[in-house]
Amino acid sequence: MAPPTGPRAGTNASAARGKSTGIRRPGGGIQKQRGPVGGRTDRDGDVSMDAPGGAGATRGRKSGRSSKISERTTKNLLTYATSGPSKSRFANSVALKVTGLDLSSGDSKHISSVLAFLERKASKNLDRQLSINKSAVDGNSLFIQVGKDDVPSFLHLDGFTYGPATLGISESHEPWPQRKSRKGGLSESGAAIKERLQEVLFKRYDVNTRVLNLSALGQDEVLQSMGLFDAKDTAEKAFKALVHICNQQFETDKAKAEAIQGVSLASNALSTVTPVFDLALRFPRLKMLDLSNNNISNLRQLTKWRHYFQQLEVLVLTGNPIEKEEPNYKTELLDWFPKLQIINGQQFRSAQEIEAREAASRPRPIPQAGADFRDSDGVGENFIRTFFPLFDSDRPSLLSTFYDEQSRFTLSLISNGITTSTSVPSWQPYLKFSRNMAKITTDAGRSQRLFEGGAMIADLWKQLPATRHPDLTDFTKYIIDCHPIPGLPDPTRQSSAGVGGLVLTIHGQFDEMEPTTQNVGMRSFSRTLVLGPGPPGRNPIRVVSDMLALRAFNPLPGAPDPATLPAAAPGPVPTAPVVDVEEQKKQMAMALTNRTKMTLEYSAMCLDGTGWDFNMALQAFEEKKAQLPPDAFLPA
Template sequence: MAPPTGPRNGANNGRGGGGGKGSGRGGIAKRRAGGGRTDRDGDLDMGAGTTKVTSGKISKRTETSTKSTGASGRPTRPTRKAQNIVEKAITRGSGSLSARALGGMAPPGRGLRSQSQPSVTLKVEGLKSSKAASNEGGGLRELLTFIERKATTVGKVSRQVRVKKSQLKDDFVHITASKEDAEEILKLNGFGWAGTNLTITTTTDSPLDGSTTQMSSTALEVKEQLKGVLSVRYNVEAKLLDLGNLGQDPILSQMGFFAGESSPEKMFRALMAICDGIFKTAQAKRESVVSISLAGNNIDDVLQVMSLTDTFPDVINLDLSKNAIKDIKALQKWRHRLRHMETLLLNDNPIETTNPGYVQEITGWFPKLQNLSNQQVRSPEQVAAEQAATRPSPIPQNGADFRDINRIGEGFITEFIQMYDTNRPTLAAKYYDDQSVFSLAVNTNAPHAPDVQPPTWSAYLKFSRNHSKITHASARYQRLFVGAHLIQEAWKQLPLTRHPDIATQFDKYIIDCHPIHGLADPSGQSPLGVDGMTMTIHGELDDQEPTSKKEAKRSFSRTFILGPGAPGQNPIRVISDMLSMKVYNPLPTAAADAGTQAPTAAITAPVTQIPPASTDAEKEQFIMELCKRTNMVPEYSRFCLETANWNFDQALVIFAEKKAQLPQEAFIAGAA
């Protein structure tokens, strides 16, 4: 498959043949008298710049000067010929170009670049299988928005990539764009969007402007001949595509792929193009072609057959034996491709003798490779273990840590969950004030069980403040809701929810609650701040999409910072409320993750982990522990515990409040 050497016959048979000895359309045409003048397309120019032959001499008409500049360098008016070229570039159809390209003929000529070039039609596959297909309008608007935004970003272009026209037909979306924008859009082939991978290819089928693009008879004949070659070489039962020893194929030899200017690389690209037409989707390719043989093709570099990895990226078994691969460098281009390949045969290649240590290096390139040149390099168990090692493991969860004081946290969270499901306006008015803050973040990439179908997020995404997705400061600010009124308005637009009953289904939640200090005092009386608590709840909920009324189960995490309310208002207020939504994933239990017995106490169980001391021995232990934590002398520790009715957690809160007012003698010498 090494590229042929020697002169190319008719190398200038494109549109750019106007400027040399070997111009154009199948022979040498001299630009002299007797034959008429040809334009850049090789067509006869009937403009004002033609020549007149009289008595063997050439005389030019003088209606318009044909010089581009005069003696003084001043530009003159364009000639009629130049006008004809521009007109042809604008009005000429693309049928002949498409036919030559599809038929494997010589590449089209350079032609004249024009701002009015015909648009390129692309075919996009993946909308029907995406999560956006259930959206209003079928998800077409969301797909086009993604293509324009992502193509601009990936291509790092200064302009905005635009889709001119779009049309949904069967399972495909046909779009048109300028040539430059189409090149950027094609870079998105294989990108993930809305739970699926997009397949973007150029197409000449069903153009959106209503015109028809016909292949030439030669191109159709070439296409049918290549289809015939593939049909003979495809084994349906074994799902094997045998492309070995192509140089001995009589049909391909008769077509001239191994002689003259044609190259085997071009022939292989043509075969892959036909395969793309036969197996139209990535799933069809995976299911229909499991094994491919390229044996005996004199391949010395996989770059010559690079199009195979584009057409069949998920092939399982590949035979490259009896070729001319002599070193690792010849395989380097495939290092980050063919991630599902399990068998690779390189037998009877020079690399076996020139680089016998290639096995270990190539094994590291392909994560699922098990058989390399008939040697087992991994077992299926090793493949599974290596893949599991690359996946992130969840943080161990040891159960809830609920340190409540006077049952404040318990009362709040119980009422909050019930009212959020049934009466959000009253909830916001009771616990939120003008300084309260609410934000929502949607994590669409969270791990979940394989059998769980991810729901749509359209009702949440317009409010999402996920900083990994929302990077502009203005957008982040707009999605931060400050004040009870704005929070109420946001809650009205969020889907209705139904949480499990926290009293009877506490196993559906994990709740942490801890006292915190130094919160702003809404009354302004304590410059050092006041005490409050932070509370985090992990759980699940069922919601209903507002427009489609579809129900879905999701996981959520919600973090509250609670503090005392302003004078004359509710004693408890929500300072901060951060809600995070993700795909449903059952909560881990302490028994599963930590190897210990799962907690059985519900939120209605004792609210402090350390019950109040009742005996003299317990009280002495509390005094000693409080001395250690606060550095107070035993006398003041006892006084603090007595004030808190021997509730240890409450004593810590009292100490934090009064610490600044305590005299020096309250502390152990040198500790204050």
Template sequence: MMNRTSAPPRGPRNSSSSTRGGGRVGGGGITKRRAGPIRVDKDGDLDMDTTIGANGRKSGKGVIGGSVPTGPRGHGRGGARNAGRGGGRLYFTRNPQAILRGMGSQSQQANVLVTLWIKGLKGSKAASNSDQGLSSLVSFLERKATALDSKSKRSIRVKKSHKKGDIVVISVAPEDAASIMKLDGFVFAGSTITVQDSEPSKTSEKPESEEARLTREKIQGVLAARYDPNLKLLNLSALGQDEQLKQMGMFEDNTLVSKLFPVLMVICDKLFTTPQAKKDAIVSVTLTVNSLADLSNVTSLASTFPDLKNLDLSRNQFADLESLKLWRWKFRHLENLVLSGNPIETLVPDYATDIVRWFPELQLLSGVQVRSVAQVHADLEAIKSPFPIASPSFRDVAQVGENFIRQFFGAYDNDRNALLTNFYDAESSFSLSVNMSAVRDRDRSLPVPPWAAYNKFNRNLVKHTHLSTRLSRKSTGSQEIQAIWNDLPKTIHPEITTRPELYLVECQPLPGLPDPSGQSAAGVDGLLIDVHGEFEENIPNFEGKALRSFSRYFILGPGGPNGPPIRVLSDMLALRAWSPLAQTTAVQGPQPVPAIPNVSQVPVADPSLTPEQQQKICAEKLSAETGMNLQYSAMCLAETGWNLEQAYVAFQANKANLPAEAYQKP
């Protein structure tokens, strides 16, 4: 006898009751949905993919995969299989995109960019570039912001940028905005930039009232009357006795008195819009007879005119060093400071010790010389290089290194393919590194040309930490090197034979290099050569010379049987913003004396010439040979007994320590 099978469900598979499934309808009425037991998955985590009714069944509403098919409960394998295939959990794992769509605001916040507004590009030197300086400014922001956030290993990048009139609008990631905001007030290509997180048009000041305009014009008149263009002197002495300021009522209220000097500085900022304009217009400021007990009311002078050479604070009420501390380490180029007529002279007799330390270029303090020009120069060099820089060591072998250096840079400028043929083979390697954070001399720096042409070849190991990037940016073989060299900008290196002072070259033997012939298991001898110098590029629309400093490291070894006689095994080029080479000092021990040109001894005494005339002739001859002016030439001769040859030897030994004024001729 055949067994009866259970009747299949007669309703549609996705019926309304199964779809809504919040509870059962019975007795013709509507029952409330009751809370069922809390469900957890096999890992013990709360199961939130479905709602559970009072009967313990999952409701289809809210299930991401769709409705849960209904069927017989627990009757054989078919029910279990059906539940496993049609349940919400299977759909949950198959649709992660639906999870992100359901997260709403959280997923949207991941793509939000912060907009910043930058002003100051128009007044910069980069504004004359083909793109009006936009790319240079963006590179500057990325480089400086990354350097400020040195603890983070990631690089800060500007996602979007465009110009809106004179304002540059950029979009950055929220976590990068704070670092870029720190660049507010930085100097870019000679112009101070401002960074704002709100549109300037919305935060701009209200239109100037008629009263404010009249006040500004009157104060400008006061400044104009107190400015001496011939001496480049701004006379701000005895402001309390100024009749124009009295008529304006500036001294009737203590609040106005405290605001007067900042207002004067704000107007100066508007009159001289760039740091260079301030430096050229104002060299000296006098603040005498102002009853100043401290610098709280006049501290803004340091930020407005930081390059002052002369400052007069005499006949005020400064009683101690604390009253002057607000200007400590300010005015880095101050040469003459006057404090006479202040109580500090009698109350703190040794105040000069601290004052001299606060201002590194100070030479005169209240009319007394505290440093000479030579001492200032020596102190600044000591700050830059606290340890003496030894003279370069050049230990060549059979003039191989010298001949290579003499040929290399001229060939690199004019015929790179021939250079590859003469010195490179299939085993040679080349890599390029760009250091955008190199320290530069603040007094001798130039605008930095853009790095765009080098970025795709940059193998800076600090910036690029992925192994694949490091490997892909190291070229091996003359063909790979040729492809990169053809893409690099054309260069102009100084002629090393006529301008050796622009190079620092070191050479030393290097044993244990691979033998290209395979005959020596211990390897062969080669040379390690380090070259530091500078070169020029021809960049269209770039103001001034496009100079860069470089360091290049070569490993030379003998060539293979069918290759060049001398080959470059390794060539590493490191680039950075231009800065002059540091001066070297002689180290202890025997050093080769440079060849002395044909300098004759003191001429035979001519009876018709006085001793002063003979000394003048010697000084003129030494000046012609060394480039020093007559004053320093005479000093050098006097120290060597007016022996012309010994004077030249002394010049060669000490020329690295001579100040710049030794070469200044009237």
């Protein structure tokens, strides 16, 4: 249903229509676009927004103070709409976000007490007193500025308790909250500029198509008269201000998504999407995007939007050099945007095809045939879905993601199980590592077979045969139990009583290839994994304990014995899992993103620069993270 247009100018809009799903206009409703906005190509390129240059830049302006708003006032408005804390004053500072507090009362004494608590705890065991340079409150979130060198000490407080609240502390890449005043943070002249920019938006919004026309912004008479496109730096900030002000018109994300379904950025002389990147942050659910008649010549210039606009259905790139220079770009874009159907007016797939593909990719429920499967927010299920594929194909990545220097691993051979006619591979690769308590009775022997820390576990896993576990959705191959467990070691060392976690017990089977003979056989296994919260700055889930028990193959209760099944048609002998290199790289990038909060693009770049060595990539990130731009990180 299209949003209401509201009453005409001069009436009280809010009284007439209540909550509108369209752009709110002071004293009026939503105006349709009255005509096309002209434009021409600008030689200066990406941030000029097609602004005229030279003497033509002053054409049409009135003389006198009423036509050209002061440079200082314009700068203040752009700062209000787009910038964070002062870069000069806080060049060596980092913004942190503190959550978990109830700050609704706005009590300054309470906030001062929290700041003092943070400074005191962060300075503990140090030879100097740490201080917070600046603070601001936005809702129940507290933003603080601290020195770069002090960041680890404050991040260490993540998970600490302050009264009844459990604090969450992380680096913030959000704009610094603006201090509110009686005039909303704007002077009288600043408020007048904001109102003029609102009028520009109202005239460019088409209520029927729900499209916001931001094409040829440099040719807009109002924007020209304000002098916002006379220089490249102000042109980019002016666009951010327009997007910010448009975003402010909506009370909810749902209302915004319903009202603004498409945006045109045509004829803005864009050679990259960097100057208009904020559109992806403020309006991530766009269905139509028009980039026609710009200077986009290759996919690299669009890369920043690769993991955004996941609802995009229609994309227009006609009139760009990319059509000749990269003729196969459409195939890549269909991969970037999962719901994209139409490019330059040509339909490549239907909504039904997209839905069918998504349905096929949705994970089916894992078996819950055990006596007790009590997961917590899907943590156990998601862990298992990641664990076994990585154990089969990329054990180093599995270790670096979920195991740390305190993780423990043991292996036991149970030789008294009932066997079937299925061939049994040799036990030789496991014998010297087995910690079967019934057979290894000395403390020294048991201690030697307890592997602690990622390095020791990695050395052991390298010596174990290749495995291939069945699909988790095969209910005949697994029994999985999961339930909470209290009293695990607190990685922050704050709670002497410990923290809660999960214990997973998996009974199942896998195929194994014997290294020397290349023979393939089946084994039964039981694996008990204890999961707990990870330490600050690391993966949120860690393996506390991993106990693997192996037996000769024996079908699970109720599952058919392979020896009794009809003979299958001859086929190739199973081998070790074939690793899809691209899929492996994708999983490593996702794991690095999970650890660092970088975007998938930057995670892939970091891994590529270190030869896809996960540990070296983590080290490189720690060394370079202070130099990374804000858009290298996921939105908070």
